[in-house]
Amino acid sequence: MTRVLSPVAGRAIGLAGVPDPVFAQAMVGPGTAVDPVRAAGRAIAPVTGRIVKLHPHAYVVVDDEDHGVLVHLGIETVKLKGRGFALLAAEGDEVNAGEPVVAWDPVAVEAAGRSPICAVVALDADGGALTRVRADGPVHQGTELFTWV
């Protein structure tokens, strides 16, 4: 069982609230999304495991149950080519849940014309594999977003 923590502080809105059909329709997996507090901050690892993918705007951490969790910082943020993002870890690193992975600024993302909404996705999970999914209300960084059985 994997407890998945919120990478950022903000308001949970559910995947359906993400302005991108791939996430909103859970094409790459179920999960939720967080509309982040508009302040520069450091997004954390949602689970303890290995960073198997690390882009400035997105990362995947796989835990010891082989559960891969994608954190996507903002929508269409690949177009920002890393501007406004700074890596605080490296691909291949082992991280503990809660450790910072990427420094970023939702205000700058929004100023660049992109949504800063963060999708948190249980990659390739069945819809029924997630329980206690938080899809509304305020969340702190590190608040549990869902449990992946």
Place this chain on the structure above:
Amino acid sequence: MRGHGGIRRAEAIVAALGGAANIVDIEPCTTRLRSEVRDAARVDEPALRAAGAIAVLRSGPVVQVVVGPQADSIACDIEDVLG
């Protein structure tokens, strides 16, 4: 994931996008391939799905091929195929 199977899949995706000459740009974004093509009419969606696409999103010349977390390794294979 790379290897002959990966290259075959990359070749199938390139062909389904209308061939190398039809592809202006292709880049991975974690779970999808974002491609820009010259002639969107030459994109073969059923063939993309047969090559493993979960979904295909089209907006004019921009074709997003949703492939899941293997997007980066598939993009590497496609680069090899495109030379």
